Structures are given as C-alpha cells and as structure tokens.
Amino acid sequence: MTGPDHPPDGAAHRRRPDRERKPAAFRLDDARVRLDSDAHEALTRGETRVVPTGATAPRQAAATPERSPRGVSWGRWLTIGLGGLASLAIGLSIDALIRDLFARTDWLGWLAVALAGLAAMALLGLILREVTGLLRLKKIDEIRTSLTAAAEDDDDATARAGLRQLIALYRERPETARGRRALTDHLGEVIDGRDLVILAERDLLKPLDARALRIVNDSVKRVSLVTAISPRAVLDLAIVLVENLRIMRRISALYGGRPGVFGFLRLARHVAAHLAVTGGMAAGDSLVSQLLGHGLAARLSARLGEGVINGLLTARVGIAAIEVCRPAPFIAARGPNVSDVMGELFKGDPEAQALLEEAKAAPPRKD
C-alpha cells in the first residue's frame, strides 16, 4: 500500500484491496510490535506498527476544492485592464505631485513621501483584509458543501473533516467554546456521518441560529415601522436597502465570515442568486403566497401600513442570508421561514395575528 504511513481514521479504511485479506492478530506485549501514535521510522520485516485511531487529536484534513471550469470571462479582463490603467494614472499623478513638492521645498517633498508610504501601507492592509475575508467566505462555503455531501451519503470521513474545519472556524469565538468541546468529544466516538452533521447543528450552530433569527427579526420590525411612517417612497427605498445590507453583514459576521468590500459584494450576489432560485418574494414560501393570494396582504397593509410589504421583503432577504452564510445545511433543524420572522412583528397586534393565522390555515390557492 502506498500513501502516508499512518492513515487518518476512516478515509483510508474505506478503500480496500481487491484480494482477500486474512484475519491477523498481534499481541501488544510482543517485542516485535510497536505501539505508538506518531512514528515515522521504517519497519523492518516481521515488525508491526499499531497506531490507535478514532480518539486521536484532530488532524486537519486537506479538503481540495474543485474548480468549476468556466469560459473566458471578458468582463473580468476588462475590469483588470481598466483597474490597472487607473492605478497607473494615480501612481503617475502622485509621482508628479511629489516631484513638484520637492521642486518647491525639500521638507514638503519628504512629507509627501511619508504620506504616500502611509497610504501604501494602509492599502496593503486593506487588500490583505479583503483577501482573508474572501478566503474565509470561501472556506465557509466549502464546509457547507462538504457537510451537505456528508449528510447525504452518510459519509463518516467527510463529516469528520467538515466538523474539524467547523471547530477551527469558531476557534476564536469564546461563546462557542461549549459547543466546540462537545463536538470534539463526539469526534472521538463511533457516530455515523449524517448524525455527526446533526450534532454539529445542535451543539454548535443552534445558539447562533437563534441569534441570526433575532437579527432578522429586529430588522424586519425596524423596516416595517419606519417605512410605515416615512413620507416618501424614495426614503422607503433607501431605508430598505440600507437595512438589508446591514442584515447581510451582521449575519455573515455572526456565522464566522468577515467580509470586506469585495467579500460583501460576493455575499450580496449569492443572496440575490439564492432569492432568484427560491423564487424571489412569493413562491417557495406558502405563507407569503397565501398572504398575497388571498388579498390578506392588502388587508394587513391597510391595517399596519405599507410597512408590511417592505418587512416581508426584508424577511426574505434575511432568511436567504442565513442560508447563504451558515456553514452547514439545515438537516435536523428546520430552517427559518417567513412566518417565524413575521409572527414576531404582529405579536402586539391581535387582529393582525388573527389575519396571519387565517393565512396559515387557508388552503393553498391553485392557479
């Protein structure tokens, strides 16, 4: 057998040689048997190495992301070209400025050099942050993909690798310490792949899910109330836009992402794509279609003002953001839906609550 001398638990055992292997037993007190957890010296003939697995310390499994083949992206090249030109122009003008300043007085020139250096450093820092932010988002996507696959195929090895990455992702978050400890314990036991993903959801992500729901809730409330009393449609639009962007940023940060500007753009794109897949506002969420279909939305908004529609939109965006930012799929836990979020909004208003109940109970409209 080729490959690493000591295989990570699980993965290597799945591949079996074609020929039949005979049962074999080795006494651990035999002089020719070496029991160690990390040895690299070669074995001589007749010697045996025994490496306990399963409860070993977490070993980072290298996940190799698959690159999807893409056509030539002209837009990207255009951006690169134009961006390069712009940077050259800026560089040139700074250069000219510094020369001019030196031509006047020396100290002004030096000051300019120092300022330019500072700016360059800051730029570098910014770029670094953007890059790490992007990588982190990508990592979260990767973890979600592998956990989804692990749950689907009930694959032990993939689930374990995914869980370890998840633990690493939240390493710097003290409030997840308990969940991480529980997950580390689970990793030492024989638990099936799908069950491991469920445990990760329950032990690590459940508190985060609750907070995410609260974030969406707050935003929905704010949007509904503020747009209900705002005098202008343009102002409504601005408020909805800002609040939705805020939701995305907060939820991403909650689930471990640290998006910078570009990361944020990427995130927004994913949320938009997600909304497109799930059919924007109405489809996919029975409650919303009920509301719209039975004219209840009109009655609701007559009661609570225009704000409700904006609130619905915000709720949809928030839920999409949760699904895009969460590093695991919803398997055992039910993902949040619009009624979870909107219900809160109507709590104080019994009549609206009744309308909502009516919408839930009404048979789906067929058209």
Add this chain to the structure above:
Amino acid sequence: MAQRNFLSRLGDELRYSLDNLTETVGDLAVPTVRLGVTGLSRAGKTVFITALIHNLVNGGRLPMFDASAEGRIARAALEPQPDDDVPRFDVEAHVETLLNERLWPQSTRRISELRLTIEFESASLLSRTLGRGRLHLDIVDYPGEWLLDLPLLEKDFRSFCEEALARARDPARADVAAPFLAALAAADARAEAAEPTARLLASRYTDYLGACRADERALSMLPPGRFLMPGDLEGSPALTFAPLDPATLEGSPRPGSLAAMMERRFEAYKKHIVRPFFRDHFARLDRQIVLVDALNALNAGPAALRDLEAALAEILAAFRPGRVSRLFSIFTRRIDRILFAATKADHLHRADHDRLEAILKRTVARAIERAEYSGADVDALALAAIRATREASVTHDGETMPAILGTPLPGERVNGDTYDGNTEIALFPGDLPDDPEEVFAGSEARNPPVRFVRFRPPALQTTAEGATLSLPHIRLDRALQFLIGDHLA
C-alpha cells in the same frame, strides 16, 4: 397443519384486552412503555439492558438521544416493578461484575423484570403545562433459549416431530444427531410407554441440541428452548419428551403407548410452560428491539447463518407489529416500532459496520417486510451496548489494515494462538463482503474469511473525584432515540 384450538385463543385475546384496559387506566397517571428485548441466547440482551439502565441512571454520554443530550432528563431510577411474582433484574450485580471484575454477566437462567422511571421535562410547552413529566419503562430479561418455544405454540406434536427430524437428518447436523437417532430407532413408539425410554430419548435429544449450539456449529434453530435452559423445571415430566419418527405416528396413537405419552407431554409443555410465558411477557409490547448476534454465526459459516435466519423468521412471526388507532389501542397493544440491531459491533472496525448492517437486514428481511407492511416503524443498525475495544490501524509487512484493540477473554483463539485474558491484542478480523449474499451462500468447506474474538469488558478510568465514567457504547443512543425518544419529546 392443525392450529391451536379456537377457544383457548379466544380466551387469551380476552385476557389481553382486559389487561390492557386496566393498564390504560393506569397509563392516564403515568404512561408506560413496555420494551420487548428479543434475542436468542448470547445475543446480548442482558448486556443491552444493563447498559441502557446504567447510561440513563448515571447520565451517560448519549449525544443522539435527544432528551438526554438536551439535558431534559431530571432523574431516572429503578422503581418497584408491576409484577410481584417475578424476580427483579439484578442490575447492581451485573454492573459490579462488568466494572470491577471486568467480566460479562452469566448466561441468564430465569426470567426477571424491571421498571425504570424517567422524570423528564418535555420539549413542547403543551405537555410541559399538562405536567406529564414521567415515563415508566418496563423491560423483561429472560434466557434467549426460551424464545425458541414461541413457534411451537402454533404446532401440534406431529408437525413438531416432522420438522425436528428433518433437521436432525440434515447433513450439517447428522454427526451430532447420530446418538439420538440411534436411540430413536431402538425405541418402539407403539409399545407400552416406559419412563426409562422417555428419559433416554429426552436426554439424548438434549445432548444433540447442546452439541449443535457449540461454537464450531453455532446453530440457532434448537427447539424446545427449555431443554437447553430448563430454569427451575429441570427433570420435570413436562420436559421429558422427545420428537418421534413421524413414520410411526400414523393415525391416532393407542392410549398408553409411548407415542401417546410423548404427545401428551408435548401438549402439557405448550400449555403450562410456553403459553403462560408468552401471554405474560410478550403479548403486550409497545416497542421491540431484536438483538441479533451475527458475528458468532459468521465465525461458524453459512450453515449457521442460514439457521439463524430460519430461527428468527419463525420467532418474529409470533409477534404482533403494526399501528392501531388510538381508540382501539385501549383493547389491544401493538408494537409500533421495531428496531433490528446487530450486536457486538465493537468486534469490528467502523468501516465494516455498514456491511454488518447489510448482513443483518438480509438475515431478518422477512420480518422487516412484515413489520413495514403492517405499518410499524422499522430501523436497523449495528450496535454495541458496551464498547470493549478501541480502533487502530496496523502496519505489517508493508500492508496497513484497520484493526481493533482489546483484551480477549481467556481461552479465545486466533490462528492457533490462545490467550490468557490479560494480554491486549490488535486484531484485524478480516473483511466482510460487500454483498451480504456471499456469507449465506456456499458450504462450510470454505474457510470463513473472518474471525471474531470475544473481548473482556473495557477497563473504565475513574475521574479525580472517584466517579466512574459512563460505559462506552456504539449507537446505543440512536437505538434509545428510536425506541423511546418520542415519548420524551
């Protein structure tokens, strides 16, 4: 085939209904779940029950058992059991042997019962306000051999003889059956009944059954069960019978003949021993776990597996799975969830658990089908109530194999090497085939490609405060979640 007479059956049904009615009234106070732990001898019933109690009472690690993982179990303790005439399951003694002496409990010799009361907090607001935070879990432990009697209830003496002799003449059993068959040939069924003849036949038949059960054959279909595990009936006339050659049973036997005596004793066995046992402990179950020791049969080869399959098929046909409507359930109880579990999964590496599960599903395929058809929820998994091994990877002669680490019981052998019960070994037990059919096909001539060894129970570390850590297990939590999780939701 002649059936059990209609009146006695009607009587039984009436009695079940009455019992259920009184119990339903009791259930209004505290709901009761009767969990049937079913398994042939050495399948792992006693160990399963012990591990279940120990983990629930001591708050063991059960991550997939929701109520426990969410910290909603306030207390679980043994309480006085419902039947006063049945001994109590001696869980303290079993735990003591397991933890301190590191030995498995002895083979069970008599029936015992226990009631575990779980106090919990419901996850749903409604049931929390209704305050139904208690659940009784009733479990019965018994010698697995007795289960083999269940199929006899539906048989008369003639069909019992036909089947028993067909099996005894099977080539796989012929050599161990020879002494019994010789004694049978010498006895005349039509002659005047004589006690010595009956006793000789019964003891030869018992010896033959015992030989079939030994490890190298590991056969399962060995009725009547009390012959192998008489309990307190040893030597009683009800156990002093044996199957006769069906060829000599033409017509109804002359009163006073050997055949007549044997038939009478067989009927007495059914009436006084088998039926009460079944009626009192199996007719009213809510949930059932069927423990199957596939490994012992795998060690012995395809004939043992086929025999195990046949035995389980007959036994499981005697249970009543299926869903009943709420109203109807006042009068009848039905098993609405059945879990099939391949026990001792710690004897092989986790990479082979899926294959063990496939073999299990193949073994009980008929029972699974029947249960699903009647509307019960069915699941199957590989389980170790107590995990006695750790996993490892072994490199030898340039080859790396998945292995398990554990201390074999004294006298266990691998490749001619015998162990003394104190040495720890790394064992690669061989590969299970991807296709479960492979282990059922073929004859014993082929050397079985796997070798499973019995290990001693694990040594448990104690924490600094002197408390013992919980018993390790494999998928016991999933089994519990399936069996009683909904009652604690």
